Amino acid sequence: MPRSRGRRKKPGKTHQIRRSAGPVFQLLPVPTNRDMFRERMSQAAEAHVARLPKMFAAFQQLFRDHDPAGLIASVAYYGLQRGIREDGSTTPISSKLEQHHVELLQAVLLTLPYEEWPAAPSLPRAIDRVFNELPELSLAFLAQRIVAGKEIDDIQTRTIAALQERIRLHTHAVRNWGYFGDVVSITREIYSPLDTAFLAHHGFAASDVIELARAMVAEIERRSNAWFSALRPVANAKTIPEMLQRYYAGFPDLAGSAEGLAERIPKEARREQVLAMLMGHADLRHPENATFDATSLAALTGLDAGRVEKTLRAIALRPGSLAGQKLEFLFLANPVWLAPLIDLGGSFLAPMPQIVMSHIHAILRRLADEAGALEPLDTARNAYLERRMVEALSAALPMASVRSSVTWSFNGQRFETDAIAQTDKLLLIAEAKANHLTPQGLRGAPDRVKRHVRDMVVEPSLQSARLEAIVRQAQAGSSDALATLAEAGINEPGQIERIIRLSVSLDDLSVLASAEQELRDAGWVPADHELAPMMNIADLLAVADILDRPVVFLHYLAERGPFQRAFELFGDELDFLGLYLQTGFNLGGVPQDMRLVPSGMSEAIDRYYDARDAGKLISKPRPRLSTYFLSILDTLALRQPSGWTLIGMHLLNAADQDEQARLARMLERARKKVRRKTTGMEDGAVVSLKPPLERKASVAFYIHDHADRAALKQSVEEVASKELDAVAECVVFARHIDRWDEPYQIAAIAKALS
Missing domain, CATH: 3.40.91 (Restriction Endonuclease)
Structure with a gap:
């Protein structure tokens, strides 16, 4: 179709958008004087290592003075439980402890035989002490590795040692290799083929381990929610008598009465003091909430009680079973990772049953090895x-x-x-x-x-x-x-x-x-x-x-x-x-x-x-892409011209969210100038995105009012040729000022001749 006014238009002036937005992540500078930094790290590590035996003995003594089951169950509840809000965000009760800390605490607990467990209850001050000191114990184990590597002088050997330590630390600290629902479904699919071999050797199926772990996690969450729901009205009560009434209403199995307890509280006691007393008393329920037996789990899962008993015992350690273990071993290969439950004889303490799924691959590999089923496991x-x-x-x-x-x-x-x-x-x-x-x-x-x-x-x-x-x-x-x-x-x-x-x-x-x-x-x-x-x-x-x-x-x-x-x-x-x-x-x-x-x-x-x-539906997180960029991607996917995947990837390489917003404004300004035939814009305007990395292509937007597609194609080729003067590859989108609802009319990709 011939052009109006009888002449072909040439692309107009080019406007460029350059990057200016800052990072949203954390940047840590590499030490300029690595030797000095390493020496200071070594000195600090040696100080921590010197304290390690004393700290370890102190935690053992803490378990001799306070009920170990109550202490670890309370620490696990306050340290690891998370609430889920309607928007999906979590509300940690405490941010001081992570799962690997409590796993280390459980290993210390298992160094004490059951006969040495005291009858004395765990008290709030003991729980606070664990929160304050347990991270230091974990850090002291890490310091051992830093000290061990101090004498390495060879650069390659030092690099290897540093990499090895990085792997160890990752294995020690990282627990969630997937979201819980995904982990359960993935492991069910992987390990169900081993059920027959497990049943023949162990008397339980590989799937039973997964199902019991899922059930214990769900049940301890239910128990914890019930405990919290019983205490919430107590904390919200305005007066001490009302607080006591609500406490007895929340825990109807309590002996005595609210009135009888009120008579034993000093007249001068403040509301906050009574609340702390009731909270400390309620904490005594944590070990019960974290304890399971074969009969109750059989009812929850529909599994045979005998199989449940065998399964639990296969992934549990008896108190005292880690007595005499080297301290370093508890850090680098904690036996709790392969046997996360505590066998109390007729019941099993599981203060954090989620660790079964955290370490499920290693646990089932050990059990498969015992059953002579490593080959089918790998298959x-x-x-x-x-x-x-x-x-x-x-x-x-x-x-x-x-x-x-x-x-x-x-x-x-x-x-x-x-x-x-x-x-x-x-x-x-x-x-x-x-x-x-x-x-x-x-x-x-x-x-x-x-x-x-x-x-x-x-x-x-x-x-x-x-x-x-x-x-x-x-x-x-x-x-x-x-x-x-x-x-x-x-x-x-x-x-x-x-x-x-x-x-x-x-x-x-x-x-x-x-x-x-x-x-x-x-x-x-x-x-x-x-x-x-x-x-x-x-x-x-x-x-x-x-x-x-x-x-x-x-x-x-x-x-x-x-x-x-x-x-x-x-x-x-x-x-x-x-x-x-x-x-x-x-x-x-x-x-x-x-x-x-x-x-x-x-x-x-x-x-x-x-x-x-948790059964809540919230919006899926999305890439920060502008409406215009999304419309281009969707149109490319619909039309699928040759090279459309590359064009889309180049577009995504070209601009972050802030630059996309500035691009939209510049495109609007260019549209107005082309419509007004502003000097230099009579033949269209070009807005160009130039990523700072040389390996990335430039992306140009040609704003025009062409009525003839052949002439438009020639203009796009001229835009591409001009772009290739500065880059090795470019993408050009042509956009008509009167068809602005369309993301583009032509999308072209071009490379410079080698």
Whole structure:
């Protein structure tokens, strides 16, 4: 169609948006004088180590002076219980303790034989003392490791030791490898194939361990809620007599009466003093709330009481069973991790039954070993992981061709790739690794830890890189590579412009996957190899669920590798996901000589899944994307032009939320100027986004009033040509001033000639 006024318009002036928004995460500077920093750390560690025997003995004495069951049950309640608000946020009673602290406290308790347990109740002052001193005991164990590494002078040996310590600390402190509901469903699927072998040897099924853990968690939550509900009216009472009446109403099994108790309270007592007295008295119920027996659990689960008894006893330790254990062993491989319950004879104390699921892989591996079922266990883990990974990728990428267990040959060798997803100009290569972390491997010599890292992290990454290299060889014209890709079912390799690699595990290996530079410094990763990002299956499911637009999901996976190589990271996968929701990994302005600590960035994600597990429905956390960006992504997904996944990923690379807001304002101003034929804007205007990182493409928006598509196409080509004067790749969106409700009329991607 001919242009009006008989001439072709040329693109007008270009306006650029430059990055200015600051980070929302924590940055820790790397010490400038590492030797001085290390010396000060060593001195502080030595002081802590000197106090360790005394602190340990003090905690043992505390259990000799106060009822151990009451003490640990109260500490677990006040330290670990969380309330769920309607918005899904949690309300911790105390923020001083974490689960690993209370696990250490339970190990100390188990060094005392039952005969040494006193009849004296646990008192509030004893509970307060535990809250104040237990973190110091845990820190003293950590200090032992710092002191042990003080004499290491060789740089590589020191790097290896530091990496080994990082792995140990992660294993010691990190507990939740998935959200509770996901952990239960995942482990049920994995381990139910072992039920027959477990029944034959143990007299209970592998599924019984999972079901009893789920039931105990639900029951202790119910009991705790009932306890709290009984006390809430007491705390809200205006007068002491009303307080006493409500206390007896809340706990009808109490002996005596409110009136009788009132006569024993001094006349001068204040309301706050009486409330503290009643709270201390109510605390005596915590050990009962945390105690279970086979009969009651059989009623809750529908399992046979005899099987329940055998199951509980198989995952419990008797008091005194840890007497004589080396203190370091309690820190590095706490026996409580494999046997989380306390066997009291006719009943079982479970102050924190959730730890069964925290350590379920290790617990069931030990039981499988005893049953001679390690081979079927490994088969079940592998089968589950590969199947679930493929299902997750298929659900996240419904437009892609996803294939599993792809076999191929090259140079006379046979290989297998666990999953391949191909769509548009993009290829995703995913490897599943169901190997398990072992305490022996993590505590052992560097060579043993290196073998762990090689088998679980490096090997799957090398495998996916091997197939990527063959794709590149095929693109360069290798007939052997082309034959291999044909065998693997990879179509039109010449059209593939982006390859994403991913490794997926069952165990939580985030501390390894995010330490790429340390692994390279230690010589555990080849110097020329880029490590594929690795996440466990629970995290992959969460990422796919939260990032439910295919291009956003692909963008996250594509940027995870550069992200972990750009910074010294301290965090886990869902912290990284939380950071992505806020920034899209658009962190070009952050100095790379800083330690990036996104710990806590998963708060919104935690809130969503915690609410789900509590039966509450709240809004899913979303990436901070403008309405306009979302409309572009949705239109690309609907039309799916050639290169649409790459165009969408370049768009996501171009701007964070603040820049997107500024872009919207600039586009509106450009629209008005084009409409008014402002000088220099007669032929349209260009608004350009230029990310600070050279590897990222620029994104330009051409605002116009073309009526002829052929002329518009030529103008877009001219915009792209101008953009390529400064960058290697660009994306251009053309947007008509009178069709503003459409996100774009043309979306084009262009590369500079090599």
